[in-house]
């Protein structure tokens with residue numbers, strides 16, 4: 001299944017005036033592709049993800065999924081910038097939340113939940129509540145929860161923004177591994193350019209608000225990628241190009 005966004009426009013009403021946030025966005029995320037969205041703060045990145053996830057309506061344009069898929073499988077699942085875990089639930093029960101919504105029987109839920117818990121290197125912490133976990137671990141729980149329902153598209157809004165550099169680096173490496181292995185399609189918002197280059201097949205650069213597509217940069221490097229790519233001159237070349245586009 002691929003995500004198709006066509007001519008998306010979105011505005012908000014504020015004190016009786018209309019503020020245009022997104023203007024005529026069109027792009028696709030193909031099956032198995034990792035696409036990042038970067039752009040100045042306030043240009044509408046989070047709004048775009050909300051429109052795609054169906055949490056906000058749009059003024060104009062279309063968000064659709066094309067291709068033959070299993071109708072039982074959710075189209076999209078989202079990881080927010082601000083942690084949105086249930087404080088009263090354990091790590092495992094946070095991860096299995098979406099599976100309860102899908103009415104998957106308890107034993108199967110636990111099996112799937114534990115699989116994603118292990119995948120996100122949270123083994124041993126299943127009974128811990130969010131307040132007993134570090135920031136990085138909480139973000140791992142949030143990602144595991146979104147992935148556990150096996151959506152066609154995983155949508156992430158700056159999932160590493162609140163993490164320190166070392167924690168973020170580790171999570172990036174794990175994400176690269178898991179997502180590439182599973183062939184998971186991802187739409188990823190970040191303000192961290194090296195992160196976008198490292199993780200993505202394509203980086204879409206948005207303009208200042210109202211957000212329009214300024215340019216799209218294809219990162220020509222097969223995945224999974226390792227640290228060597230991050231240290232290469234090719235990588236720096238991409239950084240240069242993106243920083244120029246954003247300055």
Ligand SMILES: Nc1ncnc2c1ncn2[C@@H]1O[C@H](COP(=O)(O)OP(=O)(O)O)[C@@H](O)[C@H]1O
Nearest residue numbers: 012013014021040041042043044045046047048
């Ligand atoms: N619910 C809302 N009501 C009114 N204005 C909003 C709302 N959500 C976002 N905005 C405005 O839309 C613009 C884009 O916001 P957002 O999508 O959060 O930007 P980004 O994620 O790129 O930083 C901002 O100017 C913000 O003030």
Ligand SMILES: [Mg+2]
Nearest residue numbers: 045046047157
């Ligand atoms: Mg945002």
